[in-house]
Amino acid sequence: MSFCFPTRQQYGGDLQDRLPSQNFNNAAATDIPATAINQCRASLVGMTNTTFQAYIKFRFDSNSIVHYECSWDRARSVDPVLIAKVDTGQWLLGLPTTVIDQQGNVQIVQLSAIQCNSGDNNTTHMSFSTGQIVSNNQFMVYTFAKFPFGNATVFVDIFLY
């Protein structure tokens, strides 16, 4: 569920053409039929239900965020942080409890799912990462390696939903 996006009703219901569209779907079009607008809006609303909310590429050996993107207004919101290295191969990260969305509204962060990828160039032993949502705005990242267990990964791609 996308905490940062309005519902379909808030985008308005389906529209009808006030007058029949006469010049559309060509190189010099000046009209957009209501059916096209409706389809575009319905598709966009569908995507709000499936898009991830934030992407973080984290470098654990330097505790730095290499890349960070989010659906809300990043410039007016607080960036994610590393809260603690809990144990070997275990890190706790967090988003702020609230963010400012693209329209300037305060939204409560409510994470629901996470996906992680070990992003290293490691061809000699397997390593992988998993994630766990531990609260509305905090999440754990675990890194594993077969030989040995532990700090197997430097870069982790984190997708938050």
Add this chain to the structure above:
Amino acid sequence: MPSLPTSSSYDDFGGPIQDYSMLEDASTQWSANEANPLRASAAAMTNTCFRVSMKFYIDGYQTPQISAFNAVWNTVSSALPTITYTSAGNYVMNLPSTVTDLQGNTQSVNILGGIANVDCNNGNGWFVTIQTVSSTQVNIFVWSAVDGQLEDIGTGPTNTIDLFLR
């Protein structure tokens, strides 16, 4: 103004507007109060959508074959990536450096990271990791959970790797 794969802001999409006049017929007119959040949501998702989702498998000649490809840009054949077989379980994917967006603009490809999945029913246990080498190159590593080594999961379209790239 370029569209995806370039991210856009709410201001890029016009920012907040007001109704020029009172709506006379809500069934044929779209109020600014309803159009504004939609454009804001569209801008938001340009920052958080996957740019590419695709599937590939290894054929009987150790050649990767793309079985599905979707991208936020025009997916004509010239925009498809190439995947090369380096060694067992180790593949390299290269995307084109530029693509044509849905508005006809030429844009640079800039992949930041991604996630992958092994789509097969082989019970030995597999998983896949990816390394983003550059804005257009991704290394793909397929691991056997049995011995912890890089291995091929098998051949044919029932043993695929799913890739999602941002």
